[in-house]
Amino acid sequence: MPELHIEPLAEPLWPLLNKFYRSHNSPMKALKGGRLWVAREGEIVAGLCLTPVVGGQWLTGVFVAPAYRGRGLAARLILTAVAACEGTVWLLCHPDLEGLYQRMGFTQDTLLPQSLSERLVRYKRNKPMIAMGLDRLVRSTSDNV
16 A cells, blocks of 8 residues: 655646546635645545745645545645745635634634635625634744743
8 A cells, every 4th residue: 555645746747636626526726826735645635725825825725535534634734734834824714624723723813814804705705614824933032032
């Protein structure tokens, strides 16, 4: 059985993530201008997209193949992908997912950039949504004195 690898997806391979989403009837799509991350066990079994926004990154497209759910793979993928991010990592999700993201350190106590705030307003017209953020600011040791 192949070993599980979590890694950024090289740009020429980006269509593979969209193919993965489609194969599971997911409406998710990889965003142009983003950085795609995948978990592979031979083939892609999970993916996400980090897109630069003012002050940080926007996390979208988190999807784990049904056969791989319940193993903590989403958390491993997200935490690996955001490890090198500076600023805040924001996401917009259904309120039912709040606990999952809270366990990774995300909180609703976040100030959204205008572009995401406007998206949240639009999305909330059709379904319940919340915004969460994870502060990834790198602080120098002089800030802690």
